[in-house]
Amino acid sequence: xxxxxxxxxxxxxxxxxxxxxxxxxxxxxxxxxxxxxxxxxxxxxxxxxxxxxxxxxxxxxxxxxxxxxxxxxxxxxxxxxxxxxxxxxxxxxxxxxxxxxxxxxxxxxxxxxxxxxxxxxxxxxxxxxxxxxxxxxxxxxxxxxxxxxxxxxxxxxxxxxxxxxxxxxxxxxxxxxxxxxxxxxxxxxxxxxxxxxxxxxxxxxxxxxxxxxxxxxxxxxxxxxxxxxxxxxxxxxxxxxxxxxxxxxxxxxxxxxxxxxxxxxxxxxxxxxxxxxxxxxxxxxxxxxxxxxxxxxxxxxxxxxxxxxxxxxxxxxxxxxxxx
Amino acid sequence: xxxxxxxxxxxxxxxxxxxxxxxxxxxxxxxxxxxxxxxxxxxxxxxxxxxxxxxxxxxxxxxxxxxxxxxxxxxxxxxxxxxxxxxxxxxxxxxxxxxxxxxxxxxxxxxxxxxxxxxxxxxxxxxxxxxxxxxxxxxxxxxxxxxxxxxxxxxxxxxxxxxxxxxxxxxxxxxxxxxxxxxxxxxxxxxxxxxxxxxxxxxxxxxxxxxxxxxxxxxxxxxxxxxxxxxxxxxxxxxxxxxxxxxxxxxxxxxx
Numbered sequence: 001x002x003x004x005x006x007x008x009x010x011x012x013x014x015x016x017x018x019x020x021x022x023x024x025x026x027x028x029x030x031x032x033x034x035x036x037x038x039x040x041x042x043x044x045x046x047x048x049x050x051x052x053x054x055x056x057x058x059x060x061x062x063x064x065x066x067x068x069x070x071x072x073x074x075x076x077x078x079x080x081x082x083x084x085x086x087x088x089x090x091x092x093x094x095x096x097x098x099x100x101x102x103x104x105x106x107x108x109x110x111x112x113x114x115x116x117x118x119x120x121x122x123x124x125x126x127x128x129x130x131x132x133x134x135x136x137x138x139x140x141x142x143x144x145x146x147x148x149x150x151x152x153x154x155x156x157x158x159x160x161x162x163x164x165x166x167x168x169x170x171x172x173x174x175x176x177x178x179x180x181x182x183x184x185x186x187x188x189x190x191x192x193x194x195x196x197x198x199x200x201x202x203x204x205x206x207x208x209x210x211x212x213x214x215x216x217x218x219x220x221x222x223x224x225x226x227x228x229x230x231x232x233x234x235x236x237x238x239x240x241x242x243x244x245x246x247x248x249x250x251x252x253x254x255x256x257x258x259x260x261x262x263x264x265x266x267x268x269x270x271x272x273x274x275x276x277x278x279x280x281x282x283x284x285x286x287x288x289x290x291x292x293x294x295x296x297x298x299x300x301x302x303x304x305x306x307x308x309x310x311x312x313x314x315x316x317x318x319x320x321x322x323x324x
Numbered sequence: 325x326x327x328x329x330x331x332x333x334x335x336x337x338x339x340x341x342x343x344x345x346x347x348x349x350x351x352x353x354x355x356x357x358x359x360x361x362x363x364x365x366x367x368x369x370x371x372x373x374x375x376x377x378x379x380x381x382x383x384x385x386x387x388x389x390x391x392x393x394x395x396x397x398x399x400x401x402x403x404x405x406x407x408x409x410x411x412x413x414x415x416x417x418x419x420x421x422x423x424x425x426x427x428x429x430x431x432x433x434x435x436x437x438x439x440x441x442x443x444x445x446x447x448x449x450x451x452x453x454x455x456x457x458x459x460x461x462x463x464x465x466x467x468x469x470x471x472x473x474x475x476x477x478x479x480x481x482x483x484x485x486x487x488x489x490x491x492x493x494x495x496x497x498x499x500x501x502x503x504x505x506x507x508x509x510x511x512x513x514x515x516x517x518x519x520x521x522x523x524x525x526x527x528x529x530x531x532x533x534x535x536x537x538x539x540x541x542x543x544x545x546x547x548x549x550x551x552x553x554x555x556x557x558x559x560x561x562x563x564x565x566x567x568x569x570x571x572x573x574x575x576x577x578x579x580x
Contacts (some may be wrong), residue, residue, distance in 0.1 A: 053414055054578060073420065081418055087411030091343045092336065103332035104419035148415070 004029045004156045004188030005050065005134050009059035012045050019045040021212030022059070027205075029155075032182045034220075035192040036298060037186045042280040043192035044084055047160045050079045050190065064156055067324040080149030081158040086141040090134035094125050097133065098103025098151060109132060119147040121175065139170025146177065156188040157181065175202050208302055209231060215305040224296040229253070231300075232277050233264040235290040245288070248280050262290070266300075329421050333429020340403060341433040341568065351395035351441050355388030356448050362387075362511065372516055377543040385449040389470040389508045390531060392441040396474045400434045401481030401494035403411045403564075408489040423573045427566070430477055432442035438474025442467045454542065462541040469554060473534055476561030477501075479569050508532040530557045550580035 005027040005285040012020040018021045018232075027033040033044050048054040050063055052072040061068045064078035080122045082273055088097060091287060098116035107115060109319045123143035133141065142162055149157060157179065158310045163171040164257055179202060181187040193199050199206045200220045208223075232252070246263055253268030267273070334534050343345050370378050377383050407413045416426060446463060450456070457461050460468040508531040509520070517523035526532050537554020540547035 051418060053417060060464075075416055076420065077530070083411055085411055085413055087415045089336070089340070089342050089412060096336070096339070100332050100336055101415075101419065103328050104416065104421045106328065106420060 002029045002030070003062075004064060005033070005190060006062045007046075007050070007059070008061075009047060010056055011047070011058035011059055012042075012054060013057040014051055018212050020049065020056075023024060023209070023212070024217055025207055025214060027042045027188055030182060031176065031204045032185045032189040032191060032202055034199035034206040035190065035209060035240040036194070036196070036206050036302075037209035038194055041209045043194075043209060044160055045212075046209070047081070047083070047158050047190070047192055047249050051079060051083075051158050052076055057176050066271055077104075077152070078154060079158060080152070080154035082145040082149045082160065082162055082279070083158075084160040085221065086145035088133045088136075088141055088144060091132060093130050093132055094120065094136070094140075094147075097144060097148055101148045101151045107152065107263040111202070115151060115305065119150060122150075123147045124173070137170075139166050139173070142166060142170065142174060145178075146174065155188065157190045158192065159189065160193055161194065163193070164190050171198070177200060178267075182212050200298055206298065208298070208305060209301070211304045216301055220298060221299045223298065226301075229267045229300075230296055231256070231264050231266045231294040232276075233262050233290070233292045233294060234277075234288045235262040236282070237287040237289040237298060242283065245281075248286060249277070251280065264294075326422055326425050330428045330432075333416075333421075333425060334432030334572065337403070337433030338436050339564060341399070341437050341569045344426050347399045347437070349466070351392045351399075352397075352444050353438070355391040355441075356445065358391065358572035360383050366511060369512065374516055376513060379454065379543075381449070381452055382543050384456045384511065385445065385454055385540065387505070388445040388448075389442060389507060389514065389538050390467070390510075390534050390560060391502075392445065393438060393474040394443075394498070394505065396434045396438055396478040397481035397484075397501060398494055398498045399437070399481070400478040401483075401485040402491040404430055404482050405491035405494055407547070408485065409491065413577070417577050422571065422575060425478070427482060427569055427573060429484055431475055434478030434481075435471055435475050438471045441474070441534055441570050442470035445470075446449065449542070453532065457543055457545040461485035462546065464539050465551075467539055469534075469537060469551075471556060472555070472558040472562065475522060476533040476558055476565055479562060479565035482523075483565055483569035483572050484567060486576045489576070501553045504529055504531045508535055529560070534559045 003026045005021055006023070006209065007025045010020055010023040011018065023046060025033075031275045035042050035046065045054065049056045050061055050068060052068050052075050055069060063075045064072040068075050092100070098119060099112060102112040102115055117126075123146055125140060125143055125147070128136065129139060133144065136144065146162070153230065162178070163174055164175065175198070178189055180193070182189050191202065205217065205219050206223060208213045215248060218226065234245060234249065234251070236242050240262065246255060249263055249265040252265050254266045254270045256264045256266060264278070278291070359381070362384050366384070367380045369375060370380050370383070374381075428515070458465065481494060484492070484497060488494065507525050508529045509526050510525060514523055514526050514532065517526060533553040533558055537550050540550035544550070
């Protein structure tokens with residue numbers, strides 16, 4: 001199989017902080033790879049190294065078949081990148097951005113205009129093309145950012161938290177475009193995100209990173225099947241029955257509290273199902289007003305691998321690539 | 325391709341400058357206001373024996389050319405620092421753009437603005453009755469020298485931006501540049517300065533020679549020594565600031 005990205009033992013150290021601490025990964029051509037982790041996990045630093053903006057401290061990385069250290073210009077010619085925070089000039093229009101970007105990539109004058117028009121249409125910014133970027137919404141900026149990353153027809157696309165701060169509608173539109181790029185144009189996509197849903201919906205495979213190390217990797221379905229088991233959440237009809245409910249639920253696995261009113265149990269194996277819980281509650285005459293089976297999520301995977309939830313893990317260390 | 329890169333970055337730099345009134349108006353208005361106030365208040369200085377002209381405005385009109393160039397330091401630096409802070413420099417670094425194209429393109433806005441400012445100051449001087457002793461060719465020489473000075477200070481601003489990556493740092497440094505201006509021969513010929521330490525400071529201050537080169541074209545005519553010193557300082561500033569800015573860019577853009 002041909003790989004778009006091959007990384008072996010990648011390390012990046014900032015003074016005494018190992019922001020990336022020995023990463024190994026491969027991304028097949030045309031694949032969407034989701035790099036999931038909390039803030040400060042090392043996602044952006046990895047992207048900066050893979051896009052040649054930062055030299056690695058140790059290890060090797062090949063992108064589009066080229067070494068990121070010795071073949072930097074070739075790597076850059078093969079990749080497009082939309083880095084964290086759409087880096088746009090508020091005083092220029094969308095069209096002027098594309099004009100600049102196409103010129104810097106050495107695209108011929110005639111082709112520059114055609115390419116710009118095509119990309120503006122593709123990301124739905126034709127009508128706003130001549131407005132200054134400072135009047136754009138967050139979603140429009142992200143779409144322009146994506147268009148700029150595509151001007152030279154890259155084989156590999158790096159998207160660093162592309163939907164952070166976007167409303168659900170803008171997020172869905174961007175997901176659709178990224179999916180189309182991979183499926184129809186065969187573009188390899190390396191996507192960092194801290195959103196579980198984004199990785200789940202968009203990525204063919206997911207690598208979960210924490211403290212600079214990949215703690216789990218696989219398809220979202222395989223990761224969830226491998227690590228996590230469903231959770232049953234119940235709210236007793238009579239709050240007095242809460243201790244009794246807890247005693248019954250803990251027969252099926254590890255007890256957790258989802259909300260002050262409810263109790264939940266992560267089923268401990270394949271032997272138990274929702275029906276078993278219902279039968280046990282019925283036999284014990286515990287009445288519940290709410291009973292729900294939660295499918296395992298990538299957060300369960302993260303929890304199982306790190307002992308923390310993804311939401312709560314974010315503020316432990318700064319995102320190194322942003323402070324250099 | 326480098327020519328296209330420079331032209332594209334220059335276009336952006338010029339557009340950015342023209343679209344920010346705060347970058348255009350203060351460099352035009354403040355120096356002319358200052359020279360107008362000084363010309364009115366310090367007119368009696370022309371009575372001093374040995375004062376080179378009987379018009380203080382003619383004597384002082386060289387100052388706006390330098391003061392305007394100092395604004396170039398802040399404006400060019402702040403713009404580049406903003407590019408660093410918001411990640412735009414990373415976007416550029418991911419293209420095949422050469423570092424030299426970035427600096428050259430970035431400087432284009434400074435040069436255009438420096439030229440426009442110089443034309444404005446010259447028109448101001450002529451409108452208020454200043455005769456250019458060196459004639460029309462001298463007026464052209466003033467524009468050339470003033471534009472070079474703007475380029476030198478603009479590159480100094482680019483260096484500071486690349487070194488610090490902070491627009492705030494550049495703005496904080498801006499008043500320091502004005503100390504160089506005030507500690508120069510801006511308001512009095514050096515040979516008439518009676519305070520020894522001030523005359524010494526003004527003599528070792530390179531800004532004095534920039535002012536005196538422009539001043540010589542206005543009030544004296546073609547003074548080879550003054551012009552040589554002025555152009556040497558301007559070109560020296562361009563060379564030194566370009567070298568340090570190039571190094572700072574190399575450090576800042578650590579792409580492989």
